[in-house]
Amino acid sequence: MASAGQALNRPTLPAGYRFSPNNDDLIVYYLKRKILGQQLPADVITTTDVYASSPDKLPLDDFKGGVPNEWFFFSTRSKDDNTIALDGGYYEIDPEGAGPIPWEGKVVGYVKTLNFYQGSSPNGTETETEWMVEEFRVNPEFVPVNDDDRSTQEKIENLVACKISRVQPEPEW
16 A cells, blocks of 8 residues: 555655756666666656647656656657647647757767647648647667667667656746
8 A cells, every 4th residue: 555645556765855857867776777677766767658738638647756848758759750630739849849858978869849839731731739738868879788689670660768748838927
């Protein structure tokens, strides 16, 4: 039975801690270790298909211990298309929100930003929402893997860490 304040099968952090890693820490200490099947420093990131539904329909309650309006998930990598269509909306890549992630003088991964819009692309009504996804993938050169280890190679190609953010507008006074 779970103790008070601790849900069944939900990872938690010690009291007073918040999960808010830097981009390089997310790659080095979480995504790389998840790919290699190693223990994570804190087992707080669950796995879900981020691109299967709009952000407000994701299991946001499964992520505990973060800062307000920020959630982390492991997911399958988005398609390389500029747009990912869903029921009621779509994700679109922000070309200014992409780049390499350096750590100790080497590139350990890459990030790309996708904004969520209501409506349909490209000819529907485009209403940008307050939701965005930052998708982090590991640099294949950073993960030691044997050429015949196809399982790990597939994880390198397909597994990503996603940071879901909800940017709420400033109140008007």
